Amino acid sequence: MVVPRPVSSVAASGAPFVLTAGARISIAGAGADAVARLLRDGLSADxxxxxxxxxxxxxxxxxxxxVADHEGPEDHRAEGYVLEVTAEGVRIGAATEAGAFWGVQTLRQLARPGAGESAGAPGIAPVRIVDHPRFGYRGALLDVARHFFTPAEVRRFIDGIALLKVNHLHLHLTDDQGWRLEILSRPRLTEIGGSTGCDGSRGGFFSQQEFRDLVAYAAERHITIVPEIDLPGHTTAALASYPELNPDGVPPAVYTGREVGFSTLLTGHAPTERFLHDVITEVAALTPGPFLHIGGDECLSTSPEDFDAFVADTTRIVAATGKIPVGWHEIGRAPGLAPGTVGQYWDFRVPRGHAADRAQAFVRGGGRVIMSPADAAYLDIVYEEGDTIGQDWTGGPTDLGTAYRWDPARIVPGLDDAHILGVEAALWTETVPTIEDxxxxTYPRLAAVAEIGWSAVPPASRPIEEARDLNEFAARLAALAEHWDVLGTRYRRVEGVPWPEPAA
Structure with missing residues (x-):
């Protein structure tokens, strides 16, 4: 009863394993001690x-x-693991610390909350699990620009996504409503641009030390933070902070609304170029991970010619820092992107307009694509009609079945697993003011997207509605919800899932 579903899970005969008060965590190999501490803390939290x-x-x-070179599944050393449960004990073997950590998340789910001989919880049935991810990139986006979330709240979010074997946290750090990362060479970005949020909500930003601490906290849990500085549109916070970035030289007022597409940096302009170098250089220095996201979506106020030149130049600035540029699929229209630039597809499961061609362009340029179809993987879309939180611009609600019944290799013609870096579920926060909201x-829909990113590819011969058994997934989801209840994680009790009884 694990989410995401393991590649192979074979039940064995015999008595269950019971976690006793005298049990220990025995470690061997480089990095096993760090994994063991997180296992101890996770089981204790449960x-x-x-x-x-x-x-x-x-x-x-x-x-x-x-943790040893010969451990873990063959040909899947980077993040694979083997977990064996018998009455005598539990063993997690992996070639890497990351693989062992993902094995820990599986063990936590197998050990129902309160596990232990004195708690009356059931033991773990004997089983042998051999597991590894389908994609190396399994992401969740948290928009901290529209509504700001504190470092403690982001750490809480990190803990939640780690349980689902999500290994990238995409932080949307800048937008019209707020600039959330301290840039030492441009202090007004946070003094002015970080002073408020959507609907006039609290302002706030991460100091560079706070951001480094978040990066380190995530890295301990084998999660890479992907910073996004959205350019050249979605930039009112920057324009309000530095007038020279504006086409008319006049800074606009800080913005707290929800509309998009109306702002643009003044492109092809020396002050803007210096701004880009300053910001990208500092962000890259704060980011040990390989990716730096430059946005590039919904630039409705930038001329096509200026947009093409701007995003091509910006990807080359990013590449010069040693990072891999990432951008929303719109930037695929621009010639001259830095080789290997990654595109993030956010159109629908059936591509509209030029979306498919834009996504294919990244592969032609030597890069790959992250799949985030908005009508299935955008977590800000309402669950059902009438919800008070969420948006509905995709043409209808995104229920659990919609979030679960799609496949990244069946969307853009010609893009299969070899061209796809992975998947990402995105939570935009125009209507989401608190971490509880x-x-x-996020939950349970992120669990569906996480399974799509991790678990084995469904047979191409079967329709996706048949290949992904929603009822079977719902049963595993109900077991996972027991952990959410104990951890205090808020989730939506959608219909069709045999949820545990709420605590009295």
Missing amino acids: GAPELEIVREPPAFGDVAVV AEEM
Whole structure:
């Protein structure tokens, strides 16, 4: 009963494993100690007894974490793991620390909340799981520009997505309504541009040290933070901070509305070029991960010629810092993008207009594509008609079945798994003011997208509605919800899932 579904899970005979108060975590190999600490803390948060960590062979009833070159599934060393449960103990084997960590998330889900001999919780049935991800990039986007979320709230979000084996957190750091990352060479970006948020909500920003701390916290959980500086549109916060970036030289007032497409930097202009170099250089220095996202969507106020030149130049600036440029699929129209630029597709499951060609352009340029179809993977879309939080611009609600029944290799003609970097679910926050609201919009739909990114590809011969069994997924989701309840994670109790009874 695990989400995402493992590649292989074979039940065995025999008595279950019962986690006792005297159980230990036995570790071997580089990085096993860090994984063991997170396992101990995770099980403890789930209500299990706190386990001692030892660097010695496992005894009866122990949990072993082994990281070694020969461990894990063949041909899937980077993030794969093997988990074995018997009455005598549990063993997680992986070739890398990341693989062992994902094995820990599976073990946490197998060990129902409150697991332990004195808690009356059931033991873990004997099983052998061999598991690895379909895609190397499995992302979630959190928009902190429209409504700001504090470092503590972002850490809470990181903990939630880690349980689902999501390994990239895309932070949308800038938009018309707010600039959320301190840039030392441009202090007014946060002094002015970070002073408010959508609907006049609280302002705020991450200092560079706070951002470094978030990057480190995520990295400990094998999650890479992908910063996005949205350019050349979605830039009112920057325009209000520095008048020289404006076509008319006059700074607009800070913006707290919800409309899009009306702002643009003054392109082809020396002050703007200096601004780009300053900002991108500082953001790249704060980001040990390989990606830097430049946005590029909904630039309705930038002329096509200026847009093409601007995004091509910006991708080359990013590449010069050693990062891989990423942009929304609109930038695929521009000739001269830096080789290897990654595109993020956000159109529908049936592409409209030029969206498919824009996405294909990244592959022609030596890059790959992240799939985020808005009518299935945008978490800000309402669950059902009449919801008070969420948007409905995609033409209808995104229920659990819609979030689950799609495949990234069946959207853009000619793009198969070799051309697709991975998947990402996006939470835009125009209507989402609190972290509790963010969680309710995220869960359970992120679980569906995470499974699409991790689990084995469905047979091409079967319609996706048949290949993805929603009822079977719902049963596993209900077991996962027991953890959400214990952890205090808010989620939407959508119909069709046998949810656990609410606590009295």
